[in-house]
Each structure stands twice: as structure tokens, then as C-alpha cells.
Amino acid sequence: MAQTILLCEDEEFVARSYIRKFELEGFVVKHLINGQAVIAELESGQIDLVLLDLMMPIKTGFEVLADIQNSSNEAIKKIPVIVASNLGQNTDIEEAKRLGAVDFIIKSNVSLKEMVAKIKEHLPQ
Amino acid sequence: MATGVELLNHFLESDNFRVAQVFEILADIALVTVTDVNGNIVYVNEYFTKVTQYTESEMLGKNHRILKSGHHSDGIYQNMWATITSGKVWQGEIKNRAKDGSYYWVNSTIAPIFDEQGVIKNYIAVRFLITESKKIEEKLENNAAELKMAVEKLEEREVEYEKIKKITLSILEDLDAEKRAVEKKVIQRTEQIEAERHKLLQVTENMNDGAILINVNKEIIFANNKIYQILGLRRGDELNFDSIKKHFDIKATEKLFNKCLLNKSSHISEVEVKGRIYEMFSHCLGDGSVAGQLEGCFVLISDVTDVKLLERSKSDLVAVASHQLRTPLTAMRGNVEMLIDESFGQLNTQQQELLDDINVSTKRLIGMVNDMLDITKIERGKLEMVRVSVSITDIIKSIITDLSDYAGNYGVSVSVDLPDQLTVYVDESRTRQVMQNIIDNAIKYNKRPGKIEISSHTSENFVEIIVKDYGLGIPLIEQTKIFSRFYRASNIINSGSSGSGLGLYIVRSIVSQLGGSIFFESEEGVGTTFFVTFPIREILSNKTNVLLEG
Numbered sequence: 001m002a003q004t005i006l007l008c009e010d011e012e013f014v015a016r017s018y019i020r021k022f023e024l025e026g027f028v029v030k031h032l033i034n035g036q037a038v039i040a041e042l043e044s045g046q047i048d049l050v051l052l053d054l055m056m057p058i059k060t061g062f063e064v065l066a067d068i069q070n071s072s073n074e075a076i077k078k079i080p081v082i083v084a085s086n087l088g089q090n091t092d093i094e095e096a097k098r099l100g101a102v103d104f105i106i107k108s109n110v111s112l113k114e115m116v117a118k119i120k121e122h123l124p125q
Numbered sequence: 126m127a128t129g130v131e132l133l134n135h136f137l138e139s140d141n142f143r144v145a146q147v148f149e150i151l152a153d154i155a156l157v158t159v160t161d162v163n164g165n166i167v168y169v170n171e172y173f174t175k176v177t178q179y180t181e182s183e184m185l186g187k188n189h190r191i192l193k194s195g196h197h198s199d200g201i202y203q204n205m206w207a208t209i210t211s212g213k214v215w216q217g218e219i220k221n222r223a224k225d226g227s228y229y230w231v232n233s234t235i236a237p238i239f240d241e242q243g244v245i246k247n248y249i250a251v252r253f254l255i256t257e258s259k260k261i262e263e264k265l266e267n268n269a270a271e272l273k274m275a276v277e278k279l280e281e282r283e284v285e286y287e288k289i290k291k292i293t294l295s296i297l298e299d300l301d302a303e304k305r306a307v308e309k310k311v312i313q314r315t316e317q318i319e320a321e322r323h324k325l326l327q328v329t330e331n332m333n334d335g336a337i338l339i340n341v342n343k344e345i346i347f348a349n350n351k352i353y354q355i356l357g358l359r360r361g362d363e364l365n366f367d368s369i370k371k372h373f374d375i376k377a378t379e380k381l382f383n384k385c386l387l388n389k390s391s392h393i394s395e396v397e398v399k400g401r402i403y404e405m406f407s408h409c410l411g412d413g414s415v416a417g418q419l420e421g422c423f424v425l426i427s428d429v430t431d432v433k434l435l436e437r438s439k440s441d442l443v444a445v446a447s448h449q450l451r452t453p454l455t456a457m458r459g460n461v462e463m464l465i466d467e468s469f470g471q472l473n474t475q476q477q478e479l480l481d482d483i484n485v486s487t488k489r490l491i492g493m494v495n496d497m498l499d500i501t502k503i504e505r506g507k508l509e510m511v512r513v514s515v516s517i518t519d520i521i522k523s524i525i526t527d528l529s530d531y532a533g534n535y536g537v538s539v540s541v542d543l544p545d546q547l548t549v550y551v552d553e554s555r556t557r558q559v560m561q562n563i564i565d566n567a568i569k570y571n572k573r574p575g576k577i578e579i580s581s582h583t584s585e586n587f588v589e590i591i592v593k594d595y596g597l598g599i600p601l602i603e604q605t606k607i608f609s610r611f612y613r614a615s616n617i618i619n620s621g622s623s624g625s626g627l628g629l630y631i632v633r634s635i636v637s638q639l640g641g642s643i644f645f646e647s648e649e650g651v652g653t654t655f656f657v658t659f660p661i662r663e664i665l666s667n668k669t670n671v672l673l674e675g
Contacts, residue, residue: 013456021459023583055448086451090496090509108451108491110461 003048003123004028006041008064009084010056014107018051021112027119035059039067042076049123052101054092058125061085065099080122084115146549155258156231156252159238162245164188164206178224191249194228196220208660209235216254230259335426338410339366341386341419355426356404373398373426375407381407385422395429402430436505443501450494457487495643496627500610504633506645517556517588517659518543521579524561528568536574539564543581549588549659555635556659560631561654562628563592570653571596587641607645608633 005022009015010047012031022029031048032038034056041047054061061083068076088106094103103123105115148170151157156176159168169184177184177192196645197219206217213237222228231252238247244360330349338347343366353360356372369618370378374396384392392407403426410421448464461484463469465477502508525532525539532539549556566579571594582589589655599614600608606612636643640660647653 011452011456014452014459017456017463019460020468021463086448086455090511096513107450107455108458109495112462117326 002026002028004030004040004046005119006050007031007110008033008035008038008050008052008056008061010034010053017112020117021116022119025116035061035064038064039071039076042068043073043099045075047079049119050079050081051119052081052089054083054087054096062099065096065101068082069100080124082122091116139589140518151251154253157248157255158184158189158252159251160189160248160250162247164190164248167247171253175403176223176229177221192221192562194220194222194618196228202253205235208262209237210245212237212239212245219252219258220259220312228256229254230256238454241526296616310427320361333427334528337369337424337426338421339382339424340421343382343386345369346421352426373403376406381405381413381424382422385409386419389419395433400422400430402433403427411675416576443498447498448492454487454491454494457483458491461487477660496631499631500627502629508557508634508638512550512552512639512663514548514662515548515553515556517547517560517581517590518547520553520557521564521590524557525579528561528564531565532568532577535568535571537568537571537577538574539568539577539579541579543579543590546587547581547583548661549614550662551639551641551659552635555639557636558589559657563657564633567596567653567655570594583661586661588661589656589658591654591656593652593654595652598651598653599645600649604647605643 005027007015007018007022007029007101009018009031010119015033019031026098032041032042034107035052036059038050038059039051042050052064052119059067065081065083068081071077077100080102081100082103082105084105084107085092085096086107086111088098096120103118105118107115136599148157152170154172155170156173157170157451158166158173165186165188166184167186167267169179169181174180174184185289193202201217205215205217213550214234215441216232216234219232219233220230232255233250233252235248235250238245238249288569294400297620329347332349333351335352335355336474337352338348339345340470345364345366348364350360352364353364356368358363358364358368366382377394377396381392384561386409389409391409393435394405396403396405406421406425406427408425409419411419461480464472465484478614499508521541523541525541528539540618562581564577572579575594575596577595578590578591578593580593582591603612607614608629610630612630613626636657636659641658643655643657645653645655
């Protein structure tokens with residue numbers, strides 16, 4: 001069965017590019033343009049991996065990570081979250097990892113192939 | 126005495142006197158001897174035997190010369206003999222030696238005695254003892270000589286004393302002149318210092334920074350106009366340490382002064398008061414002696430509000446700009462990648478070429494955005510480093526894997542001769558960035574086909590990575606500039622390759638901050654070798670920020 005990726009990305013062109021690539025790779029992609037509904041999506045039990053932007057309106061990626069960490073639902077804490085942002089300060093990377101992100105990608109610095117490789121690396125087998 | 130002898134002769138000649146009577150008179154006062162014409166003694170009187178200690182029998186038939194002391198030269202005896210043999214009377218003072226070796230002086234008169242025909246038949250000698258007077262004379266002479274010597278010495282001393290006196294006087298005169306010159310200089314210098322102090326005071330009073338001097342008891346010795354202005358006071362208003370503390374942050378101010386007064390170290394702190402940002406810099410004041418007795422503390426307070434706000438907006442701008450630029454570039458990069466991969470249909474050659482160009486340009490733009498971000502961080506001293514122990518061999522091998530297609534396109538082969546595990550203590554991603562940049566340059570500026578050799582050298586504290594290419598090389602006159610910002614060597618600009626000219630500037634800044642070093646050897650047309658060192662373990666005294674200046 002196809003694995004489902006939750007893409008949290010507010011930039012339309014970036015999101016569209018990713019969705020196309022991920023679908024080409026055979027993933028099911030669910031897309032959110034802010035962090036507000038992430039927890040609800042995770043609680044639906046259909047998400048295998050989250051690709052999370054940091055700078056988003058309403059609720060930032062950091063806040064989403066904190067929400068997951070503070071959640072009483074143990075199952076959603078096990079879903080791997082890769083942060084994909086164009087912020088790239090060491091402080092950002094450390095903060096994201098401290099909040100439970102399994103990896104940190106600076107979007108402009110990786111190719112789609114590399115992005116897919118990262119996703120496959122962290123997806124539960 | 127001569128008169129005595131004359132008398133004697135007279136008596137003898139007159140024949141009315143007996144010789145025996147004369148001898149009797151002389152018996153107790155003179156040594157009397159009579160010799161034959163050859164000088165052999167025929168008579169000695171008793172006094173003679175008493176003085177010489179020779180008996181009469183010992184002396185008779187002997188020559189008087191057995192009593193010679195050796196004191197006189199032969200000349201005196203020859204003269205004596207010549208005188209008396211010529212019939213004259215000889216007289217002189219002679220030093221003789223007695224039998225026991227002791228000496229005695231005599232005043233000697235020797236006269237010839239003639240027979241009736243006027244021929245010499247005997248010599249008579251009458252000697253009066255003068256030893257005592259001679260001794261006194263000698264002593265007097267000695268004394269006189271000593272006296273003379275003493276006087277001479279005294280005179281010499283006097284001359285010397287005069288000389289010394291002269292020299293001393295001239296020295297004293299010189300000293301006096303010097304003293305006057307020094308006094309004059311001191312006065313001049315004091316005037317100069319006073320003038321300079323006045324100037325300095327004017328500068329300090331009117332400068333745009335606040336300046337305070339406090340002593341070890343935290344009493345204000347001096348505060349300039351700006352301080353009064355910042356505190357909203359007028360000159361003449363009371364100003365003390367407490368009012369300064371209260372105006373600025375109490376804790377920060379305390380810390381600032383205590384660092385200085387207790388630890389004798391300079392300190393900078395930034396405080397924000399009523400919307401203004403102040404930078405406070407404290408510096409110890411020594412008394413100027415070698416021992417360095419602490420006299421107090423000097424504090425400069427600068428209003429850096431405008432600079433700080435500008436700095437903040439600049440850094441905000443760069444962060445926002447980089448984020449904003451990266452976002453559309455991400456979409457471009459991804460979409461071009463999918464098109465080139467022919468994910469949505471086959472491309473003709475022209476389409477392929479155009480998309481390749483877009484792809485390269487997009488990646489260049491991304492690289493430039495990254496470089497700009499790094500430059501901003503370097504210049505603000507905010508290049509972050511997370512140091513861990515990693516294998517540089519693994520880093521280099523993975524870079525070469527990533528770049529293998531790229532190197533293949535250039536026809537460049539890379540050979541690696543590194544130990545399996547080569548641990549360095551660095552920031553992994555920054556070290557990757559450094560090595561990637563150097564290897565990328567070695568590929569880009571190589572000959573086609575070309576080759577690169579990567580090797581290493583390990584010392585006690587550092588690993589040195591050596592990247593040798595056989596490419597274009599760097600022109601000699603440009604070699605000093607290659608670590609400068611935006612610098613690209615003339616021969617590579619003409620080669621048609623791309624680059625921002627920021628790479629090696631960033632590389633050197635990173636290497637410096639990691640505690641390593643970088644240098645190169647190059648010959649145009651022959652190739653370039655880069656030597657990069659990385660620390661093996663944590664460097665305790667890390668002086669990174671100093672090295673960042675290009």
C-alpha cells in the first residue's frame with residue numbers, strides 16, 4: 001500500500017513541485033498550507049511521515065513540533081517529522097531537533113532526488 | 126790632623142825629639158803603623174791592635190791591605206800609593222774591616238819617612254777613628270735622602286692633587302650646567318604636558334561619548350559633559366556613583382566596575398535605557414608603574430542606538446531576503462529537475478539544452494544566496510560552529526561521490542590516498558563546505574582531461590589535507606589576492622567558468638574559525654596545490670574571531 005506523506009508548506013509553487021515529485025515516486029500526499037490542522041491530520045492515523053516547513057502563517061513549524069511533543073497521543077509522537085525550511089541557522093536546526101525533528105533540510109540546497117532519498121531513509125519500513 | 130803629622134815630621138827632622146815620645150802621645154788616640162818601603166808593616170801600636178783585634182805578631186810583615194773593607198774602589202788605594210811614593214803626604218777617610226768582620230772608619234794620614242840622603246825608608250800612618258761621626262754622617266745623609274724623597278713624593282702628590290682638583294672642578298661645573306639644562310627641560314616639559322593635558326581635557330570634555338573616571342573607592346574623579354547630558358543633569362549638579370548606577374542598569378553597572386576594580390580586566394556591556402542603547406566599556410587605570418598598582422577605573426559610555434538599530438535591520442533584511450530568495454529558487458530547481466528527468470515527457474535536444482542552462486543558473490543563484498548569507502554571518506562574527514569528532518576521509522569520499530558526474534563531465538579523474546579513519550574535531554557541515562569548495566575548484570579549473578590527487582599528512586595536533594591539481598594554476602602576481610572577497614583570477618575569468626569570487630574568502634574564514642589553516646602553492650599552467658589543516662582535538666585557547674579579517 002502506498003505510504004502517505006503530510007506536506008506542510010505555505011508556498012504554493014514549492015508545494016506544487018513537491019506534490020508532483022512525490023506522486024511520481026508513488027506516495028500519497030496530503031497538503032496543508034499552515035500548521036493549524038497538523039495534529040488533527042496526524043491523529044487520523046493515516047500519515048506515515050511529515051515534511052514540515054518552519055515559516056508558516058497562523059502556526060509555525062516550531063509550534064507544530066512543540067504541539068506533537070506535548071501531545072498525550074503517544075502514536076503521533078512516533079511519526080517521523082522532517083523539517084524542510086529555507087531557514088538554515090544552526091540555532092534553527094538545533095531547536096528543531098530538540099523539538100523532535102528526525103532531520104533538517106534546507107530546501108533550496110537539495111535536489112528533489114535528495115529530498116526523496118531523505119524521505120525514504122526515514123519512512124517506517 | 127795634617128798639622129800633627131807635620132809636627133811629627135818636624136820633630137823627627139829636627140832630631141831634638143824622640144820618636145818614642147811621639148808614639149806615646151798618640152798611643153791612646155790613634156792607630157799608628159809604620160811600614161817599610163814595600164808597605165809591609167814593621168810597627169803597630171797598641172791602640173791599633175785594640176781596634177783591629179789583630180795582635181802585633183799577626184800584623185808584622187803583613188801588608189795593611191788585609192784590613193780592606195771592599196767599600197772603596199781600587200782607585201783610591203792607587204792614588205794613595207802614588208802620592209806617598211812620590212814623597213807626598215796622603216790623607217783620606219777609609220773604611221776598614223776588623224778581624225771579627227766589623228767595620229770601622231778612620232781618618233788616615235800616611236806620610237813617607239826619608240833618610241839623611243832624602244830617600245824614603247819608611248811610611249808612617251796615623252789613623253784616627255771616626256766611625257761614630259761617620260755613622261752619624263751616614264744617618265744624616267740617609268735622613269736627608271729620605272727627606273728629599275719624601276719632599277719629592279709630597280711634591281708629586283701636590284701635582285696630582287692639583288690635577289684632581291682641576292678635574293673635579295670641571296666635573297662640578299659640567300654637572301651644574303647639566304642640572305640647569307635639566308631644570309630648563311623639566312620646566313619646558315611641564316609646560317608641554319600642561320598644554321597637552323588641557324587639550325586632552327577639552328577633547329574628553331566635548332567628545333560624543335560619556336567618560337567617567339572613578340577611583341578604587343568608587344568616588345568619581347572626573348565626568349565629562351556628555352555624562353551630565355545623558356543623566357539629564359547640569360554641570361555643578363551632584364554626581365555620584367549611585368546616580369550613575371541608577372540611571373543605567375544597576376546590575377550591569379556594578380558588574381562593569383567590579384570586573385575592573387576586582388579582576389583588573391576590561392569589560393563591555395550593553396544596556397538599554399529609556400529606548401536608547403548604550404555600550405559601556407570599562408578599562409583599568411594603573412598608576413603607570415611596573416608593579417601596576419590599580420588606581421581606578423575608566424568607563425566610556427557610547428550611545429550606539431542608531432548603529433544597533435541599523436545592524437538589527439540589516440541582519441533582519443539579510444535573513445528575510447535569503448529566505449524569500451530561496452523559496453522561489455526551490456520551486457524553480459525542483460521543476461527544472463523534473464523536466465530534465467523527462468518525468469513529464471521526452472525533450473528534444475534544444476529543450477534539453479535550454480533546461481540545462483536554467484538548471485545551472487538556478488543552482489548558481491542558490492549558491493550566491495548561500496555565499497551572501499555566509500558572508501553576513503562571517504562579518505557579524507556569527508558563523509556558528511558545532512564541533513564534533515568526525516572522519517575527514519568519510520567527508521571527502523562522500524564529496525567525491527557527489528561530484529563524480531560533474532568531474533566526469535570535465536574529464537577529470539580524482540585519486541584519493543587517505544587513511545580509512547582520519548579523525549578531526551570540526552563542524553561537519555562547514556568542513557564539508559570547505560572541502561567541497563576546494564575540490565570543486567580543482568575540478569573546475571583543471572585541464573580537460575585532467576587529474577586531482579588528494580592525500581594527507583598528520584602531525585601531533587593537526588591533520589593536513591593536500592589537494593593537488595594539474596590545472597590552470599594561479600598567476601603569480603594574483604596569488605596574494607585569491608582569499609579576498611569577489612576576487613577571481615584573470616586566467617579563470619577568461620576560461621569561461623563561473624563563480625562568485627566569494628568561495629575561498631568563506632573557506633578561509635571557516636578554516637580559521639575551526640582553528641586550522643589554509644595555504645597553497647601554484648604555478649600558472651602547471652597546477653595548484655591546496656594545504657588545509659584541521660585540528661584533531663579541541664583547541665583550548667580558541668582565538669577565532671581575530672582571524673576573520675580578509
